[in-house]
Amino acid sequence: MGEQIPDRYQLQPLHSDSVPWRGQPGQQVLWIGCSDSGCDELESLSLPSDEIFEYRSLGNMMVDDLSCNTTLRYALDSLKIRNIVICGHYGCHIANGEVNSGLQKPWSSILDTLRSTHHHTLDSLTGNKRDRALVELNVLEQVHSLSQSAEAADALQKDQLSIWGMVYDKASKTGYQLVEA
Numbered sequence: 001m002g003e004q005i006p007d008r009y010q011l012q013p014l015h016s017d018s019v020p021w022r023g024q025p026g027q028q029v030l031w032i033g034c035s036d037s038g039c040d041e042l043e044s045l046s047l048p049s050d051e052i053f054e055y056r057s058l059g060n061m062m063v064d065d066l067s068c069n070t071t072l073r074y075a076l077d078s079l080k081i082r083n084i085v086i087c088g089h090y091g092c093h094i095a096n097g098e099v100n101s102g103l104q105k106p107w108s109s110i111l112d113t114l115r116s117t118h119h120h121t122l123d124s125l126t127g128n129k130r131d132r133a134l135v136e137l138n139v140l141e142q143v144h145s146l147s148q149s150a151e152a153a154d155a156l157q158k159d160q161l162s163i164w165g166m167v168y169d170k171a172s173k174t175g176y177q178l179v180e181a
Ligand SMILES: [Zn+2]
Pocket: 034, 035, 036, 037, 059, 060, 089, 091, 092, 093, 094, 095
């Protein structure tokens, strides 16, 4: 399990029969995963592929570009999707900053901001715990920034959308929901 920051959020283990975003059968979820996750979290969590509309990006980030905006607009307007999951994963080379030199803006600046905003928390951690916290904090940051996008904010205001943050641990094949305190 990752480093839980008690006053910020908790990690709750997820099981395929208890995922909170599953509504009626056949209803799709926009799944925003990371490009380098190995793509096995859906299978490991036994989430049916016909319920998932999948989008992968570097560090599971939704940035303000044509690809992300079109995906979001299509999911909300055409597919009538009511749940979005942002799923990070432990061991993420992007969230952990290992590929920073090859990352361009806005991805690199999102990570820089994340590290400076949470430097007190991150400075108190080392090694694996720090890496895990970065992955978790990045997911929460993405949930917040997606909530504030024009596309999602409108649907959230009308109670037509929920956005969920989670992390996947490939080693134990376990997913955790990030629940903010
Ligand atoms: Zn990754």
